[in-house]
Amino acid sequence: MKCALVTGGSRGIGRAVCIKLAELGYHVLINYKGNEAAAQETLEGVTATGSTGELLQFNVGDAAEVQQVLGGWVENHKDQFIEVLVNNAGIREDSLMFWMNDTQWNNVVNISLNGFFNVTKQVLNNMLLKRNGRIINMVSLSGLKGLPGQTNYSAAKAGVIGATKALAQEVAKRGVTVNAIAPGYIKTDMTAELNEKELAAQVPMNRFGTPEEVAGAVAFFVSRAAGYITGEVLNINGGLHT
Numbered sequence: 001m002k003c004a005l006v007t008g009g010s011r012g013i014g015r016a017v018c019i020k021l022a023e024l025g026y027h028v029l030i031n032y033k034g035n036e037a038a039a040q041e042t043l044e045g046v047t048a049t050g051s052t053g054e055l056l057q058f059n060v061g062d063a064a065e066v067q068q069v070l071g072g073w074v075e076n077h078k079d080q081f082i083e084v085l086v087n088n089a090g091i092r093e094d095s096l097m098f099w100m101n102d103t104q105w106n107n108v109v110n111i112s113l114n115g116f117f118n119v120t121k122q123v124l125n126n127m128l129l130k131r132n133g134r135i136i137n138m139v140s141l142s143g144l145k146g147l148p149g150q151t152n153y154s155a156a157k158a159g160v161i162g163a164t165k166a167l168a169q170e171v172a173k174r175g176v177t178v179n180a181i182a183p184g185y186i187k188t189d190m191t192a193e194l195n196e197k198e199l200a201a202q203v204p205m206n207r208f209g210t211p212e213e214v215a216g217a218v219a220f221f222v223s224r225a226a227g228y229i230t231g232e233v234l235n236i237n238g239g240l241h242t
Contacts (some may be wrong), residue, residue, distance in 0.1 A: 003082045004222075005029040005070075007060050007119055008089030010039040012188030013138065016211035018042050022051035024219060026084060029073070029103045029121075031056045035209070040096035045195075060115030061107075071124045081130060082123045082216050084211035084222050087116045087160070088138040090139030092190060105152045116163060124171070133176035133185045134222045137164050138214075141184040141237050157182075161233055176228040179221050183214050184237025208230050 004021040008014040009030040018028045019042070023215045028046050028055055032039035039055050058069040074082070090112045093104040108146035116137060127133025143157025160179055168178040185191060185199055187208040200207050217234055219228055233242065 001027050001080050001086075002012070003027045003029060003032065003080050004084035004086065005056070005082050005119075005123065006086045006088055007031040007115065009035075010035050010042050012190060013183065013186060013214050014086075014088045015045065016177040017044045017088060018053070019045045019223070020212070020215035020219050021084065022046040022049040022053060023213070024222070027051065027080070028053035029056050030054070031058060031060070031070075031089065033057070060119050061110040063114070063118045066118040068124060070119065074122060074126065081126055082133045083127070083132060083137060084136070085120065085123050085140065086136045086218060089115050089117060090140075090156075090182060092150070092153050094149045094153070096149055098165075100152060109156045109159070110153040112153070113159040113163075115232075116160050120167070124176075126192065127176045128171060128174045132174040133171075133174075134226075135167070135176065135178040135195075136218050137161075137178070137180040138219050139143070139164075139180045139182045139233065141235070141241055143183055144182055144235070152194050158221045164233070165231045172230055177213060177226065179226075179230060180233045181214060182210060182233050182235050182237070183218050184235070184240045185209065186236075187209060202240065203237070207238065209238060210237055223227050 004026040006018050009018045010032040022028050043053050058065045118125050140157040142154040143161050147155045163179040185208045
């Protein structure tokens with residue numbers, strides 16, 4: 001059975017990615033940290049496609065927990081192979097750096113950057129052994145150009161971009177690709193508190209993007225058509241930054 005793991009899969013972009021991968025025939029492992037009700041809704045969306053899925057609860061920023069839950073799943077499912085990994089989990093705790101405290105910095109960097117490391121380590125070995133794998137890291141416009149009030153988020157996402165490019169070169173000979181997707185303003189819970197009308201006016205397309213548009217890019221990166229693409233960052237921002 002071919003499997004796909006999506007971290008932060010309970011809502012927003014993560015949910016759309018889970019459903020898209022289910023449509024492509026993957027058994028979807030839906031990671032979530034605490035909102036089981038939302039994760040269950042994602043699972044219902046997955047099964048509605050005719051595919052299958054399951055929930056995996058762990059905090060990507062907690063290395064021991066990732067080892068126990070995800071590492072345990074890998075160990076106990078020798079007949080199943082996580083062929084696709086989408087590192088989507090992330091949080092924002094915005095503040096100007098002058099007022100930013102240690103907790104705000106560490107929380108954001110830990111989930112996005114350390115989370116990428118913790119999760120990828122658990123599934124990479126099997127990909128290398130089977131000479132097949134697709135890793136897609138969800139980064140951000142913030143990681144490319146930086147955004148004021150998001151020094152922590154920009155640093156974390158820029159770090160994942162650098163890791164994407166490095167890891168891509170390490171594993172290319174084994175048939176594993178590593179790419180990143182950098183969304184701009186996407187209509188999700190994470191952007192719900194933003195002034196959409198004001199910000200959309202800055203976007204050449206004059207609107208926020210949708211989670212489904214981001215999920216479509218994931219579908220491309222996991223396809224055979226993208227087999228010779230690795231170490232790339234795909235911008236999905238309506239022309240806001242190129």
